[in-house]
Amino acid sequence: MTTLARLWRQYVPARVSELLAVVSLTSTCMLFLHTSHLQSQLATYTNQLDASGPASTFTNGALEGVANHKGSNQRKSGSCKNYDWEQFRHLDPRSLNNTIHHNKMTLMFNRVPKVGSQSTMELLRTLSYKNGFTFHKDRPQKVENIKLTEREQRRLVQLVDVFRPPSVYVKHVCYINFTTFNITQPIYINMVRDPVERVISWYYYVRAPWYFVERKQAFPELPLPSPAWLRKDYETCVRTGDRECQYQEGDERPDFAQLTEFFCGQEKECTGFNTDYALQKAKENVERNYAVVGVLEDLNTTLTVLEHYVPRFFKGAKDHYWNEVQKFSKVNRNIYKPQVPHEVKEIVRKNFTREMEFYEFCRRRLYMQYAALKLPQQEDDCR
Numbered sequence: 001m002t003t004l005a006r007l008w009r010q011y012v013p014a015r016v017s018e019l020l021a022v023v024s025l026t027s028t029c030m031l032f033l034h035t036s037h038l039q040s041q042l043a044t045y046t047n048q049l050d051a052s053g054p055a056s057t058f059t060n061g062a063l064e065g066v067a068n069h070k071g072s073n074q075r076k077s078g079s080c081k082n083y084d085w086e087q088f089r090h091l092d093p094r095s096l097n098n099t100i101h102h103n104k105m106t107l108m109f110n111r112v113p114k115v116g117s118q119s120t121m122e123l124l125r126t127l128s129y130k131n132g133f134t135f136h137k138d139r140p141q142k143v144e145n146i147k148l149t150e151r152e153q154r155r156l157v158q159l160v161d162v163f164r165p166p167s168v169y170v171k172h173v174c175y176i177n178f179t180t181f182n183i184t185q186p187i188y189i190n191m192v193r194d195p196v197e198r199v200i201s202w203y204y205y206v207r208a209p210w211y212f213v214e215r216k217q218a219f220p221e222l223p224l225p226s227p228a229w230l231r232k233d234y235e236t237c238v239r240t241g242d243r244e245c246q247y248q249e250g251d252e253r254p255d256f257a258q259l260t261e262f263f264c265g266q267e268k269e270c271t272g273f274n275t276d277y278a279l280q281k282a283k284e285n286v287e288r289n290y291a292v293v294g295v296l297e298d299l300n301t302t303l304t305v306l307e308h309y310v311p312r313f314f315k316g317a318k319d320h321y322w323n324e325v326q327k328f329s330k331v332n333r334n335i336y337k338p339q340v341p342h343e344v345k346e347i348v349r350k351n352f353t354r355e356m357e358f359y360e361f362c363r364r365r366l367y368m369q370y371a372a373l374k375l376p377q378q379e380d381d382c383r
Helices: 002-051 117-131 150-162 195-205 209-218 227-231 234-239 259-264 276-289 296-309 317-323 325-329 342-349 353-372
Strands: 106-109 134-137 167-170 187-192 290-295
Touching (some): 106 117, 106 150, 117 167, 117 317, 187 259, 187 296, 195 342, 195 353, 234 342, 259 353
Parallel strands (some): 106 167, 106 187, 187 290
């Protein structure tokens, strides 16, 4: 019996270890082959799109049919052409420009997901070379925490304060009031998008093959999503009452569905979905602390306002964007996002009342800033 036990201890652990090593190696090889196949498939689809002509979408399809800035006035913006500009002509742009209250040229872009923020970030990065400022962004996170503890907030504001002006810092994070930590407030900017279109975009973004492949490569310990979850389409998710697609007032959601939360701030009361507190606080912060909140569906208007209200960082932004439109339009383009029926969007929109109110508030403020400039080419920008 002693001899058998000795043999067991001597040989079995080694054989088990070898077996586990073989299994691990096989799994790694299979994952590598799978990701390589997905990446090659993605490249094939992208090349097919590129071969069909100029880029036809900005990020996830919010702006379709754009033409090159040079030689064409048919650049599609949003619905600003239907707006009554005359009601804002009397405004003084200085009264709408929070940038003039800042002596320290540090820009904070606390970017909201799926509002064209990747393209805006890339635009800022390229403008940093032309306009002479330093560009900084947060590194990829295993878990994106937009709500920070007081200690984490202090560390972040101290980090941003260290950057030598003029500088830009970009991060997914809810608004932080730097002055509560006795540190100079930076110039805040951000972007918004139709809230329902944004959550649909996010829904398919996290299901795109390149998204979870890149996440798996960056963080190998993350589990791969289940095939059933990947195959679930948004219409079915909504119509079957799936929890993922039910947007209930006061919910604390893990999918960044709440647009107002990014502008409301770090308070716990800001976290509940579609609440009046988050709406009112977000509006207050935009008015007091944001130089510009752009609108993805009105890109020309957004770029023009950024150029005039934050010129240190966005000088020449519109021409630069349209001269490089094919490069910027490929950023985060999701070719796997299907069309969602209008009636499904309307079902969802019923629960986004305050989110929609905030979106319209930001649009109106952007149009006020734009109209106050009294530029001669305003009609062209709305085409």
